[in-house]
Amino acid sequence: MLSLPLAGSCLCGRVKFEVTPPFTAFRYCHCSRCQKASGSAHAANAFVAAAQFKWREGEALIKRYDHAPAQRFAVWFCTQCGSRVPHAVRGRDDFLIPAGLLDQPPADMPRPENSIFWGSRPAWYVSPNKMPCLDEYT
Numbered sequence: 852m853l854s855l856p857l858a859g860s861c862l863c864g865r866v867k868f869e870v871t872p873p874f875t876a877f878r879y880c881h882c883s884r885c886q887k888a889s890g891s892a893h894a895a896n897a898f899v900a901a902a903q904f905k906w907r908e909g910e911a912l913i914k915r916y917d918h919a920p921a922q923r924f925a926v927w928f929c930t931q932c933g934s935r936v937p938h939a940v941r942g943r944d945d946f947l948i949p950a951g952l953l954d955q956p957p958a959d960m961p962r963p964e965n966s967i968f969w970g971s972r973p974a975w976y977v978s979p980n981k982m983p984c985l986d987e988y989t
């Protein structure tokens with residue numbers, strides 16, 4: 852069953868897309884490549900069939916980087932603001948959606964089901980539920 856499309860955009864807002872759940876997978880990925888590409892401890896990657904994904908604006912601004920040593924790993928990003936944007940997964944008929952790009956994710960949207968490459972997480976990583984979580988910048 853398809854639900855309503857979710858809108859997404861990059862940091863500067865010039866690249867816009869929409870994606871229609873359900874996701875075929877939604878997970879945090881702690882692999883070393885996702886750490887480099889995100890600059891963080893993990894990526895939050897949702898996947899959808901290509902037919903459930905649509906660019907809305909700004910596709911001409913996208914730079915596509917296919918990581919040569921990898922079978923599928925790629926980073927597509929907005930050349931205006933540097934934000935990662937969704938990318939078509941090489942050799943598959945689906946798109947990877949960095950979940951942080953979703954504009955106003957509804958409260959009932961699908962949740963990540965697992966963390967993968969957990970053993971590759973950086974030594975400094977602490978699960979958020981194991982440290983104080985504050986509502987404001989400190």
Ligand SMILES: [Zn+2]
Pocket residue numbers: 861862863864865866929930931932933934
């Ligand atoms: Zn942008």
